[in-house]
Amino acid sequence: MAASSARRGTRKWAPLPSLVAADRPRVIIIGAGISGISTGKRLSEAGITDMLILEATSKIGGRIHKQSFADINIEIGANWVEGVNGKKINPIWPIVNSTLKLRNFRSDFNNLAQNVYKDGGLCDAAYVQKRIDLADEVDKSGENLSATLHPSGRDDMSILSMQRLNNHLPNGTSSPVDMVVDYFTYDYEFAEPPRVTSLQNTVPLPTFTDFGDDTYFVADQRGYESVVHYLAGQYLNADDQSGNIADARLKLNKVVREISYSSTGVTVKTEDNSTYQADYVMVSVSLGVLQSDLIQFKQQLPSWKILAIYQFDMTVYTKIFVKFPKKFWPEGKGREFFLYASTRRGYYGIWQEFEKQYPGANLILVTVTDEESRRIEQQPDNQTKAEIMEVLRSMFPDEDVPDATDILVPRWWSDRFFQGSFSNRPIGVSRYGYDQLRAPVGRVYFTGEHTSEHYNGYVHGAYLAGIDSAEILIDCAQKKMCKYNVRGKHD
Known part of the structure; x- marks a missing residue:
């Protein structure tokens, strides 16, 4: 290609990167999921308002994401407030239930034994x-x-x-x-x-x-992501008419590809060839993204940090929504959840009907994970629908089971901006691995549900992780307490 261009007397020049901000912000936050937004809120409360939030997608919320399906908004990512009605208050619950008053429903799993199906009907x-x-x-x-x-x-x-x-x-x-x-x-x-x-x-x-022990399913047309918008609205300016975040400090569709760091500051480069500089950067992308090659660190992260990132698992949790022209599944008290006992572990095993949440929608949800999720992501949706129809007709042999009219198959694993659903700690990883995930490297700080030692994988874990990581940055930026102590492996 280069020789051909030379013969034509032309030469290709790479566009020069533009240094966007003349007076650089104090902190750049990468990712506008609930951890990134929570980090920004805590920094603002501490007086650090000079920040820039770079989000790769066209919206805030991250893995809390509503999507229109069958003329209603459903949640393809986080759906529940898990951990309610105990001695301590889940910090997400008051926002959902009292402040925003999002429609939510307590999940009842008590009658599961009466709702387990095999090929040929009920067990x-x-x-x-x-x-x-x-x-x-x-x-x-x-x-x-x-x-x-x-x-x-x-x-x-x-x-x-x-x-x-x-x-x-x-x-x-x-x-x-x-x-x-x-x-x-x-x-x-x-x-x-x-x-x-x-x-x-x-x-x-x-x-x-x-x-x-209680869990509550959020089924509000405003979306569970309203929680993230509410938190963002505590410190980011919103449009008076629409209520949407309209703050120059939040930039959407900014795909970060490179983070350079030194003792004097950080430089962040995006896919559109923009360059941003700051004193500090907070990386709140998913663990799956950290494990991928989407973002390059210059200089390379130290080996202990890379090992911490790679030794945790990024799981795949797939909620497949299916719409039918009529209902054929049991409804009523104690019937919301039902199981399929297949000879193949994890094969379309967990089902949920929505009589209360989405009345009249004729929707059911089947959840798959791990290897089944990866397999299904790589096949056409019509093949997945055919497999689901075969399972349902086997579960309900005496019912007239019509063909599904529509199906929604999220693909979190294939999405380069997420690379999975949430983190899991596998066997062989000690507790101090969370300290290493959270620990800053120079002026590069880290947050996300994967850095939450006790609540990884949950919305409240992501929210609390943002606060915890912000506190570490505040200690350094305002109190000059920049040394972060990582516990020994057996402490």
Whole structure:
């Protein structure tokens, strides 16, 4: 190509990068999900208002994202406030329930034994209840064992190892009911199987221990992302008529590709060839993006930081919405959730109907995770729809199950701006790994749900992580306390 251009007497010049801000901001925040917005709010409260927020997409909210489907707005990302009605208040709950008054519904999983299907119809409820009771006993034994382990995580084990210690093997091919109950208990929450997931980080789960056992499904046409807009509106200017954020400090469609840092400041370059400089940068992109090559760090991050980023898992959690011309599934009290006990673990196993949330919409939701999510993302939606139809007709053989009229398959794993749904701590990673994820490298700071030691993977974890990381930056920028202590591996 170069030789051909020379023969034509032409020469290609790369456009010069434009230095956008003459008087540079104090802080650049990369990412306008709830962690980035929470960081900006806390910095503003501390008097650091000279900031710039660069968001790769056309909206704020990140993985809290509504989308129009079947003439209503549904949530393709975060959907629940998890951990409610306990001794401590989940910080997201008052915003959802009291301040914004978003429509929400308590999720009731108590009658699950009556709602487990196999090929050919319902499973025997008494048998299913016995298997659920056994799984609960094993899980309780896991809680007791977890409490005896060293807090550093050095003696940690996988959930599957704990199950084996209790002579419980729910993943055998001979017991589809055991497999789907196990999948519902663990994969549905953590998006990875028990053989991967850390016992100590998840059993008991701090979200429910601290904030309560209840979960509330947000089904408001304003979208769960209203929470992020509300937080942003606390310090960013909004348009008087539309209410949308209209602050020059927030720039959308700015894809960050390079972060350079030195002892005197940071330089951020975006895909549109713009360049921004600041004293500090707060990186609030997802763990999946950090693990990808989307953003290059110049100089390269130190090896301990790279290892911390790579050793955690970025999971895939896929909520597939399906619309039908009529209802054929059971409704009423205790019928919201139903399971499919397949001989193939994780194959269209977890279902939810929306009689209360979206009345008259004829929608159901099926959730898949991990390998099934990746498989489904790579195939056409009509193939996914065909698989779903086959499963539903097998579950409801006596019903007239019509063809679905529409389907929505989110693709979080394939999206270069997310590369997955949320983080999970796998076995073999000690607790101090969270300190390393959160720890700054010079003037480069990090936040996100993946940096939350106790609440990773949750909306409240992302929100609190933004505050925690902001405090670390404030200590350095205002108090000159720039040394961040990372605990030793076995402390």
